[in-house]
Amino acid sequence: MPKSVLIIDDEPLITAALMTRLEALGYHVYHAINGLAGVQAAELHRPDAIILDIRMPDIDGYEVCTRIKRTPELSNTPVIFLSANVQDSARQRAMAVGGSVFLSKPYEATDVIAAIEDLTEQPLTLKENAKHV
Amino acid sequence: MSKKHTILFVDDELSVLDALRRALHGQHDVWNMHFAQSVDEALEKAHAMSFDAIVTDVTMPERDGLDLLATLQGADPTSDIPVVILTGLGDVDLKRRALELGAVDLLNKPIIAEDLIARLRSVLRLKSYQDELKAHNETLAQLTDTAHRFVEDVAHEFRTPLTVIKEFASILSDGIGGEVTEKQTEYLQFITDASRNLAHLIDDFLDSSKLRARTLRVDRREHSVADLIDSSWPMLESRASAKRVVLERQIENGLPTVFADADKVRRTLINLAVNAIKCSNPDGVVTVSACTGDLGGIVISVTDRGPGFPEDEAQRLFERFRQGGEANRISTKGFGLGLNIVKDLVAINLGAVSVSSTLGEGSTFSFTLPRCDVENIVDSFIQRTAERAPTAMLSVLCLRRTFPESSVGELQSFGASVCHATDIQLPGQDGRSILIVGETIEPDRWKDRLIRQDEENRKHAPAGGVGQLCVEQIGTWSLRDARDVILGIVCPSKEVKCCA
Structure with a gap:
């Protein structure tokens, strides 16, 4: 069964680029165009991994991640932050709210794929998870 | 019309205050005059309303005029109020102490009204210049802040379309959109490389803006040199492989840990290595090495086998590195914004930058970091300061x-x-x-x-x-x-x- 990934990003062309790349590799991709829709989509589809933007029109990525981590069925779903904000403070905050990896835009597709694969290989122990932080 | 100034006179003797009131009667149109008979009363008034100047006697029971002066100077917002001290003629020691504490002027008793008026006018004139300067500075600070936020927003906004350009070029190049010819792949690689360079420039631009606005946060901690290099390696390797350059690393065994801001070290290393990759020929080699330096710190170097430049030019570049202050930003033709930022980032980490080059053989750019050892950290700071001043x-x-x-x-x-x-x-x-x-x-x-x-x-x-x-x-x-x-x-x- 193909792995599923949810992309939460308000920029349609970024979503399109990620979808094109991931679908070509055989992933099943869902997407949401804002934070609230993203939380709903996560609850509905229970993806294997989530790619999450930070700056979005309604609720920001930190809040989305906080809500996802608070939902028992989703609390173990790895969240990959993908943001144009490259400041250390953004990275730290993303990790503090439960993000597993922080990647900055423009990203290298290989980094995104490696992160998805590493995080969805098998149920991660806390220690293994910490390697990505 | 200029505003009416508000002045507080402090003396424990009512008769003196009365005399002042009478002597300065003619100034009522330009001065609002207030009076206090003790230091406590004066302080209470100084906090309740805003004074343009305070004139105080020294000798008073309980707390004296110097005490008032010190208390006013030590707290905002009263520290900006100019204080004139009234003293006896011969008390040299007291006058010196008053000036040290920040009194703007001294006046001998008994007071001659014309003297007091002239002195106060001069004090008030200075105060208004100071206020004007302060207001201008505040406006400037706000403008700088706005400019810096603008740069941050621009940098953020640039990244999204840049990501789209770079990623779709890469998708096409990988054949996801259909078959591509060899020529097309080559052209798509040009787009990818140019987008990467632009992304790198945006990072530099952002750092440069923060450095100037002095908002770049510094977080120095203990780090292993190998970890610092490791964390930049994937990024450097992808840059190198795009230009078919081989990246090597040589890290001395048993290197002590360094005390540095990891992010600044990474940005420094990436800047130097990207420059080295840029000026390397295809199949050229770029070496990143780390070893112990002469002064006990750690030296990280990036060596390329590119065209290099004549030794005197290397020395000139090094001098400009060393001396280039804010007013003397070095020209970095061919080096992007990178070298200016490298110099500043290395200085934040209490290190120094050096360069050596041989025409036709290549160049080595190096920077130092202090060991995680108090003595070495303090020495590094003293050394850096001594070079400049x-x-x-x-x-x-x-x-x-x-x-x-x-x-x-x-x-x-x-x-x-x-x-x-x-x-x-x-x-x-x-x-x-x-x-x-x-x-x-x-x-x-x-x-x-x-x-x-x-x-x-x-x-x-x-x-x-x-x-x-x-x-x-x-x-x-x-x-x-x-x-x-x-x-x-x-x-x-x-x-x-x-x-x-």
Whole structure:
């Protein structure tokens, strides 16, 4: 069964680029165009991994991640932050709210794929998870 | 029309105040005059309303005029009020003390009305210039802040379309959109490379803006050199492979840990390595190496086998590296914004930059980092300062714990003339830090303000936060003495070698 990934990003062309790349590799991709829709989509589809933007029109990525981590069925779903904000403070905050990896835009597709694969290989122990932080 | 000035006169003798009132009667149109008969009453009034000047007698029961002066000077917002002291004719010692405490003028008693009026007019004129300057500075600070936020927003906005361009070029090149010819792949690679370069420029642009706005946060900690290099490696390898350049690393065994801001080290390394990759030929080799330096610190170098440049040019570049201050930004044709930023980022890490090059053989750019050892950190700071200003006097404040925000920025916001400064959070000192500030800035004067600012900061800090700031030792010394003083405070048991 193909792995599923949810992309939460308000920029349609970024979503399109990620979808094109991931679908070509055989992933099943869902997407949401804002934070609230993203939380709903996560609850509905229970993806294997989530790619999450930070700056979005309604609720920001930190809040989305906080809500996802608070939902028992989703609390173990790895969240990959993908943001144009490259400041250390953004990275730290993303990790503090439960993000597993922080990647900055423009990203290298290989980094995104490696992160998805590493995080969805098998149920991660806390220690293994910490390697990505 | 100029505004009416408000002046407070302080004397315990009512008859003196009455005499002043009568003598200055003619000034009622231009001055609002208030009177107080004790220091406490004066302080109460000074906090309740805004005075343009205070004229005070010295000898008063309980608290005297110097006490009033010191209290006013030590607190915002009263520290800006100019104070004129009325003294006896011969009391030289008292006059000196009053001036040291910050009195703007002294007047001998008995007072001659014309003298007092002339002096006060001069004091008020200066005060209005000061106020004007302060207002301009505030406007400038706001403008700088706006400009910096604009740069941040622009950088953020640039990244999204850049990501789209780069990623779709890469998708096409990978054949996801259909078959591509060899020529098309080559052209798509040009787009990918150019987008990467542009992304790199945006990073530099952002750093440069933060450096100028002095908002670049510094977080120095203990790090292993190998870890620092490792964390930049994937990025460097992808840049190198795009140009078919081979990336090598040589890290000396058993290198001690360094004390640095990891992010700044990574940005430095990436800048130097990307430059090296850029000027390498296809199949060329770029070497990143780390070893112990002459002064006990660690040297990280990036060597290319590119065209190099003549030795005298390398020396000129090095000199410009060394001397290039804010007013003398070095020309970096062919180096992007990178070298200017490298110089600043390395300085933040108390290191130095050097370059050597041979025409036709290649170049080596190196930077140093202090070992995670108090003595080496302090030496690095002294060394860096000595290169820029050999005769500098250093003000040293030894703090019982790290100041939460940049202490340097705080000092500047108080109006201290900080020429070069560092806030060294010392490893293995239980959070103790040394704030070293270049030039004489009267550390006593800023100590109380730092503490008060800290109290203010802590009010807004999360509950259960850090303890109270405590200034253990303060003073101003020459570079050589400052080193011994600092090391004497932070490692008293250690026998300190004399600084070369």
